Amino acid sequence: MFRRREAVPFAFVAEADRFRSNVAPPPRQRPSASELAGRTLIGLTATAGLVGSLLFGLPALEAPVSPKAPSQAQESEGR
Numbered sequence: 337m338f339r340r341r342e343a344v345p346f347a348f349v350a351e352a353d354r355f356r357s358n359v360a361p362p363p364r365q366r367p368s369a370s371e372l373a374g375r376t377l378i379g380l381t382a383t384a385g386l387v388g389s390l391l392f393g394l395p396a397l398e399a400p401v402s403p404k405a406p407s408q409a410q411e412s413e414g415r
Contacts, residue, residue: 367375
């Protein structure tokens with residue numbers, strides 16, 4: 337059986353790509369001086385914590401230094 341096909345209006349899909357809204361979003365509020373100072377202090381605190389942990393942690397990560405083997409001169413004196 338033959339079906340009758342109806343035209344599908346794809347024009348609305350093509351227009352959707354170039355559609356511009358006439359409603360503008362509200363402007364962004366600028367952060368106040370206290371908010372900027374707080375963000376800066378938080379950033380500095382986090383950075384100082386990371387640097388401090390690195391400074392305190394590096395000596396613990398170093399390989400232990402084994403005492404040097406006694407030299408032959410010391411061994412001959414002990415015998």
